[in-house]
Amino acid sequence: MTAPFFSIITVSYKDAWAFTKTARSVFRQTCDDKEYLIIDGNSEDGTKALTHFWKENGLVDRSIHEPDIGVYDAMNKGIAMATGRYICFMNAGDIFSEDDTLDRVKALLSENDLDGCMGWGQLGDQIWASWKTGPAFKLASLGFCHQALFVRRERLAANLFDARKHKTDSDTLQLGRLFEQGANIRIVPEVWAMRGGEPGISANLERTRISITDTLMSEYGIEKSIAEQVIAFRRHCECVPLIAHLLSTADRPFREHLALLVLDTLFQRPSRSMEQGDVDQLYSAAFRALGEHAASDVDRLIMAQSKRDSLLRDMADARASLHKDIKIFGEQEDQRLAKLNLPKPDEDLKSPDYVVALTSFPARLPTLHFVIHSLFEQTLPPKAIYLTLGRDEVPQRHWLPRALLEFEEKGLHINFVDKTCHQYDKYLHLTELNSEQPYVIVDDDVIYRPHALEILLTAHGEHPKSIIGNRCHLMAIESDGRIGPYKDWKREQTCPLPSHALMPTGAGGVLYPPGFFSDPILSDVDLIMANAPYADDIWLKTCALAKNIPAYATRLSQGSEWYHRYTPTMRAGTLMASNVELGLNDMQFTRCMTWLDAEYPNWHRLLTGELKEAV
Amino acid sequence: MLRRISDNELFETGKAEGLILGLIRDCFEKKAALKMEIVGGLAEISISESEPGTSRIIVTLQGLTKTPDPFSSAAIGARLMAPLLGEIVQISLPYSQIHFTRCHGQSIADFFVRNLALGLCRPEAADLKTTTNREVSTFASKLGERYLQALMSLIDDEALSTRAFTDKLQMDSHFKIISFQSAILQSGARDLRQQYIAQQLPGGATAEDMKDQFTEIRARMIQHFEA
Numbered sequence: 105m106t107a108p109f110f111s112i113i114t115v116s117y118k119d120a121w122a123f124t125k126t127a128r129s130v131f132r133q134t135c136d137d138k139e140y141l142i143i144d145g146n147s148e149d150g151t152k153a154l155t156h157f158w159k160e161n162g163l164v165d166r167s168i169h170e171p172d173i174g175v176y177d178a179m180n181k182g183i184a185m186a187t188g189r190y191i192c193f194m195n196a197g198d199i200f201s202e203d204d205t206l207d208r209v210k211a212l213l214s215e216n217d218l219d220g221c222m223g224w225g226q227l228g229d230q231i232w233a234s235w236k237t238g239p240a241f242k243l244a245s246l247g248f249c250h251q252a253l254f255v256r257r258e259r260l261a262a263n264l265f266d267a268r269k270h271k272t273d274s275d276t277l278q279l280g281r282l283f284e285q286g287a288n289i290r291i292v293p294e295v296w297a298m299r300g301g302e303p304g305i306s307a308n309l310e311r312t313r314i315s316i317t318d319t320l321m322s323e324y325g326i327e328k329s330i331a332e333q334v335i336a337f338r339r340h341c342e343c344v345p346l347i348a349h350l351l352s353t354a355d356r357p358f359r360e361h362l363a364l365l366v367l368d369t370l371f372q373r374p375s376r377s378m379e380q381g382d383v384d385q386l387y388s389a390a391f392r393a394l395g396e397h398a399a400s401d402v403d404r405l406i407m408a409q410s411k412r413d414s415l416l417r418d419m420a421d422a423r424a425s426l427h428k429d430i431k432i433f434g435e436q437e438d439q440r441l442a443k444l445n446l447p448k449p450d451e452d453l454k455s456p457d458y459v460v461a462l463t464s465f466p467a468r469l470p471t472l473h474f475v476i477h478s479l480f481e482q483t484l485p486p487k488a489i490y491l492t493l494g495r496d497e498v499p500q501r502h503w504l505p506r507a508l509l510e511f512e513e514k515g516l517h518i519n520f521v522d523k524t525c526h527q528y529d530k531y532l533h534l535t536e537l538n539s540e541q542p543y544v545i546v547d548d549d550v551i552y553r554p555h556a557l558e559i560l561l562t563a564h565g566e567h568p569k570s571i572i573g574n575r576c577h578l579m580a581i582e583s584d585g586r587i588g589p590y591k592d593w594k595r596e597q598t599c600p601l602p603s604h605a606l607m608p609t610g611a612g613g614v615l616y617p618p619g620f621f622s623d624p625i626l627s628d629v630d631l632i633m634a635n636a637p638y639a640d641d642i643w644l645k646t647c648a649l650a651k652n653i654p655a656y657a658t659r660l661s662q663g664s665e666w667y668h669r670y671t672p673t674m675r676a677g678t679l680m681a682s683n684v685e686l687g688l689n690d691m692q693f694t695r696c697m698t699w700l701d702a703e704y705p706n707w708h709r710l711l712t713g714e715l716k717e718a719v
Numbered sequence: 720m721l722r723r724i725s726d727n728e729l730f731e732t733g734k735a736e737g738l739i740l741g742l743i744r745d746c747f748e749k750k751a752a753l754k755m756e757i758v759g760g761l762a763e764i765s766i767s768e769s770e771p772g773t774s775r776i777i778v779t780l781q782g783l784t785k786t787p788d789p790f791s792s793a794a795i796g797a798r799l800m801a802p803l804l805g806e807i808v809q810i811s812l813p814y815s816q817i818h819f820t821r822c823h824g825q826s827i828a829d830f831f832v833r834n835l836a837l838g839l840c841r842p843e844a845a846d847l848k849t850t851t852n853r854e855v856s857t858f859a860s861k862l863g864e865r866y867l868q869a870l871m872s873l874i875d876d877e878a879l880s881t882r883a884f885t886d887k888l889q890m891d892s893h894f895k896i897i898s899f900q901s902a903i904l905q906s907g908a909r910d911l912r913q914q915y916i917a918q919q920l921p922g923g924a925t926a927e928d929m930k931d932q933f934t935e936i937r938a939r940m941i942q943h944f945e946a
Contacts (some may be wrong), residue, residue, distance in 0.1 A: 215898045293887075371937060399926070400893070402892055402933060404893055405933075406932050406936055407889065407890055412884065
């Protein structure tokens with residue numbers, strides 16, 4: 105059997121929800137010439153179940169679930185398990201920048217006899233722009249993004265990561281050593297990887313300081329105080345006189361590596377507060393320290409930073425364009441809401457309490473207040489709307505737009521959880537709110553029509569034990585009662601009566617009857633991960649079938665009546681492509697049906713029964 | 720004899736026949752040069768009779784600041800790729816160097832860049848000049864794209880059609896990242912790298928320029944941090 109071209113390795117520990125993103129990114133890759141390996145530190149958070157989901161669906165080839173002594177120990181296990189020609193570590197939370205990234209990297213590596221290649225990385229508006237190959241990586245990261253590094257397996261196997269527990273810089277140390285041994289690894293100035301929002305191990309500044317100090321002392325033979333001042337310069341641009349002095353007096357190779365560190369640091373955020381005189385002094389000292397390589401090194405740095413500047417400008421332009429769109433959108437919304445002139449809510453319908461819940465993520469936050477506004481500007485407005493956000497994506501309240509926070513006075517409750525569970529945040533943390541009152545789930549990119557919630561509640565009054573959806577699809581039901589492929593479903597349908605064949609989708613707003621979420625299966629993360637990790641709608645429908653609860657489609661479930669419009673951030677982070685076009689919905693439904701078969705063997709009779717009635 | 724045309728007219732397919740066929744005929748009759756220059760947001764097309772003796776194509780590139788004319792003695796591959804490293808702001812085609820004369824179904828831009836590409840293949844036929852004085856124009860990048868398409872139609876090399884080729888070529892002129900299949904482009908890329916590096920040895924005249932570039936790009940980066 106031929107070895108795969110790539111071994112993509114994901115190391116994860118207690119990070120199952122972040123791992124969902126990474127696995128989907130690997131799934132979306134157009135390159136098939138790869139194996140996918142999971143190294144899990146025996147997490148009890150659904151990681152095993154998610155790995156099983158992807159094994160069942162042919163993405164994950166092998167996995168380890170056992171305790172390790174740290175991330176580098178786990179990465180070494182991955183190297184030992186790999187069989188591919190080139191290895192890339194794409195750890196939990198990280199993703200490839202494009203669906204054809206692996207294909208492009210493969211083309212580059214295939215055409216050239218290289219030991220590896222490294223692209224650039226991105227996190228929000230930060231770009232890791234590597235520009236210089238060589239052993240100086242032992243001293244500093246120089247824009248290195250390990251998620252965008254592909255290295256020949258044999259090279260890594262001969263240079264394992266330093267897995268001692270205190271080490272946080274073993275990746276750059278390893279890369280420096282690879283170059284020291286003459287590895288031919290090429291830089292390609294393209295963003296290949298998007299880093300996860302969750303802080304990595306190097307975010308622990310004190311631990312990192314200890315680790316890097318250790319590396320500098322052992323690799324360059326310098327004193328601890330010198331090493332600490334180098335780190336202080338790298339982090340805060342402090343100790344400029346000492347650094348300038350070292351650039352003139354230190355021995356090679358430390359002097360040259362320090363020169364590269366200095367030049368790289370002058371393009372990092374902390375350097376913005378440096379005096380121009382200090383910048384000039386350091387530039388000149390670094391240039392002299394680099395000797396005959398100075399011109400080509402500086403030129404590479406200039407080229408790389410020019411490209412980085414260009415990318416950042418593109419991002420700034422996109423933000424400005426979005427801002428403009430949002431402004432126009434806001435004006436249109438103001439006009440629409442001013443014209444609404446809503447009548448007083450029907451007294452009979454006004455009394456029942458109900459909960460509206462949603463979740464969001466950073467890219468949608470700039471327009472979320474429009475959605476919330478449309479949910480309060482209803483003919484039967486909710487008393488409370490619950491918004492759940494993960495601190496790993498939105499660390500602080502002050503990240504939230506003022507326009508959103510202003511809705512707290514009207515009844516918006518913002519609920520922070522430590523780590524996001526993505527779309528499952530809509531209900532996982534708030535199930536108790538549903539014990540005695542209906543619970544409405546909505547999306548964060550839809551402007552709802554002013555009577556959307558009233559229509560849901562009216563239907564709930566007529567069908568109190570059913571799930572009510574303003575947008576329902578009619579599932580394709582095969583003769584044995586099993587659910588057919590998603591492509592065969594009929595979109596946006598109504599039925600005169602509640603039906604098990606209707607699949608409510610969250611975008612239109614879905615009302616779940618009191619007590620629906622009380623059943624522990626709804627919140628069982630292992631079950632979710634094993635069956636429907638990417639679609640809460642599918643899992644909720646599966647649970648409804650298990651609990652024999654049909655769905656009812658309101659009159660809005662036709663001709664796009666269920667919504668007014670999408671917000672300008674609708675396209676950000678949409679799941680549509682992988683869920684529908686790449687068949688992820690069908691994969692999840694297949695898993696869910698298998699689970700239903702095992703746990704509720706007669707479930708499909710619900711659907712065959714309806715078929716017979718229809719005939 | 721001068722025509723000022725807009726962005727649309729320069730790049731629109733089929734415009735060449737109606738707008739400049741007459742100028743091309745005049746150019747041949749007068750044994751003059753047909754000149755296109757990007758000026759003030761418009762493209763100026765004119766017949767230049769002031770240099771009737773010249774028989775060389777002249778292309779002026781904006782943005783190649785490292786040296787007055789780094790490409791004058793370069794190999795053909797380097798000459799062919801040079802317009803992709805700068806921005807084309809002027810092309811002068813003497814009548815004797817206009818070999819692609821078909822205008823039907825062509826844009827004016829295509830007419831110029833196809834003849835330019837052919838001329839650059841013959842060192843005796845074309846000169847490259849650089850300038851730093853022009854304002855940046857949207858025409859220039861579009862002309863670059865059309866020039867790249869002309870190259871693709873003349874030389875079979877998959878590297879030319881890779882994503883973000885011109886960006887990669889910029890980087891490749893400093894350290895090798897592109898593998899060309901065609902020998903002419905492969906050696907041209909190597910020549911470009913050698914010329915760049917040769918111009919930038921420490922202690923040379925460009926160290927100060929390099930410092931200026933460093934300072935300028937750093938200032939741009941700091942602006943991003945402050946935003």
